[in-house]
Amino acid sequence: MKEAQHTTHQKVYDSIAQLPPYLKELLDVAIEQLEYAYAPYSKFHVGAAVLLEDQTVFPGSNQENASYPLCMCGERVALYNAAANKPGVVIKSLAITAKNLLKKLDQPVSPCGACRQVIHEYEIKQKSPIEIILKGDLPQVYYFNSSKVLLPFGFDSSFLH
Ligand code: THU
Numbered sequence: 001m002k003e004a005q006h007t008t009h010q011k012v013y014d015s016i017a018q019l020p021p022y023l024k025e026l027l028d029v030a031i032e033q034l035e036y037a038y039a040p041y042s043k044f045h046v047g048a049a050v051l052l053e054d055q056t057v058f059p060g061s062n063q064e065n066a067s068y069p070l071c072m073c074g075e076r077v078a079l080y081n082a083a084a085n086k087p088g089v090v091i092k093s094l095a096i097t098a099k100n101l102l103k104k105l106d107q108p109v110s111p112c113g114a115c116r117q118v119i120h121e122y123e124i125k126q127k128s129p130i131e132i133i134l135k136g137d138l139p140q141v142y143y144f145n146s147s148k149v150l151l152p153f154g155f156d157s158s159f160l161h
Helices: 021-036 074-085 113-126
Strands: 010-013 044-052 057-061 091-100 131-135 141-144
Touching: 021 044, 021 057, 021 091, 021 131, 044 074, 057 074, 074 091, 074 113, 091 113
Parallel strands: 091 131
Antiparallel strands: 010 141, 044 057, 044 091, 131 141
16 A cells, blocks of 8 residues: 655754644653663763654663664664554654763754664554654754655665565
């Protein structure tokens, strides 16, 4: 079956105060999550939060390992947390923020390619877009209404069968 078509768009909010209340609350959870990151190697803390259509929120933070390739991004911890606990419920929004203990972040954290691919997978699975908000140390918040903005021409199961 073909995925429903939707228009992609993005915008920049000047500050958290301008966000719709539900996104502000979600970003607040992501910011809280910075404290829960386990990032002794990179000193780069990532906090994330997923909002489901039934209004449940699932948090996540990056979790590192002395065996570096095993490190897991905060976005994926939050997404897998949500998907594993409420597999049939649509994911509406994902908030991501980061704090680098070694320097100031002059732009919002940019989700890595692997995380973009994972967001894309869930969009295909649920046949609806996931909105994404990003924040760094500056007040601005970047908004994307779908992973398609961040991952154009993404790979999906339609290539397999
Ligand atoms: N990291 C994330 O959690 N999300 C991203 O999108 C980029 C990178 C984490 C992984 C690792 O713990 C640290 O940031 C440095 O790469």
